[in-house]
Amino acid sequence: MLSFKNLDFTTHKFRQLCSVIADNYTSLTMTQYLTAGNDLPERFLLMRHDVDGKAGPSLRTAIIEKEFDIHATYYFRAKKNIYVPEIIQQIEGMGHEIGYHYETLSDANGDYEKAIRMFKEEVERFRGICNLRTISMHGASFSKYDNRDLWKVYDFRDFGIIGEAYLSLSENLNYFTDTGRGWNSKNNLRDFIPGRTQKFTAETTDDLIRLIESCELDNLYITLHPDRWTSTPLRWGFFWFQDLAFNLAKKSFRMMRK
Numbered sequence: 411m412l413s414f415k416n417l418d419f420t421t422h423k424f425r426q427l428c429s430v431i432a433d434n435y436t437s438l439t440m441t442q443y444l445t446a447g448n449d450l451p452e453r454f455l456l457m458r459h460d461v462d463g464k465a466g467p468s469l470r471t472a473i474i475e476k477e478f479d480i481h482a483t484y485y486f487r488a489k490k491n492i493y494v495p496e497i498i499q500q501i502e503g504m505g506h507e508i509g510y511h512y513e514t515l516s517d518a519n520g521d522y523e524k525a526i527r528m529f530k531e532e533v534e535r536f537r538g539i540c541n542l543r544t545i546s547m548h549g550a551s552f553s554k555y556d557n558r559d560l561w562k563v564y565d566f567r568d569f570g571i572i573g574e575a576y577l578s579l580s581e582n583l584n585y586f587t588d589t590g591r592g593w594n595s596k597n598n599l600r601d602f603i604p605g606r607t608q609k610f611t612a613e614t615t616d617d618l619i620r621l622i623e624s625c626e627l628d629n630l631y632i633t634l635h636p637d638r639w640t641s642t643p644l645r646w647g648f649f650w651f652q653d654l655a656f657n658l659a660k661k662s663f664r665m666m667r668k
């Protein structure tokens with residue numbers, strides 16, 4: 411019989427993933443990684459979270475990670491119900507890093523001056539409540555603007571930002587993302603690191619766990635969306651259906667753009 415414990419993308423499965431990670435890797439926050447120079451641990455993990463939906467579920471993953479002494483980096487969008495100072499500060503207090511999941515170029519409909527103005531304001535808003543050093547772009551799937559393009563015109567370092575989660579990282583990282591409910595999903599229009607090819611693949615979280623246990627990877631860069639990892643079967647069913655619909659919509663959107 412199918413039990414909830416066997417389902418993927420649940421809090422239970424996340425805990426299993428954290429356990430095997432803690433046994434095999436030293437976790438680094440984005441800032442620790444970017445400032446380490448040649449001093450990187452032999453085997454390390456970057457755990458990045460893009461908080462796209464509600465902020466609340468991030469507390470769940472943050473607490474589990476803390477249990478396993480994993481230091482992650484949480485990127486919050488500057489939107490209602492996502493930018494929630496109390497939650498952000500609690501997560502930072504657990505030893506995780508807080509970053510800004512920016513999308514001002516798509517929000518400004520491609521108006522670069524407006525986008526950088528908004529970016530500056532949001533950076534200041536984050537700095538009012540936490541220590542902000544790094545950013546990651548939100549891949550606005552249905553916008554024709556790629557938020558990273560802002561950095562073809564401006565420099566995020568001018569705003570005291572030391573790195574961007576897509577642009578500032580080495581190509582030698584083994585990247586895995588849960589976007590589209592499957593690791594390394596092809597349902598993804600923008601969620602990849604430019605220029606790199608993936609040697610290792612995983613479909614399910616169990617695949618990823620086995621890969622970690624095989625000790626073949628000396629580093630791991632995981633992007634995980636906490637609001638997609640559910641703790642109740644009903645919500646799991648809801649997200650399963652929502653992801654299916656979303657992936658179909660993206661597929662037709664991609665065909666339209668061809």
Ligand SMILES: [Zn+2]
Nearest residue numbers: 460462548549
């Ligand atoms: Zn996002």
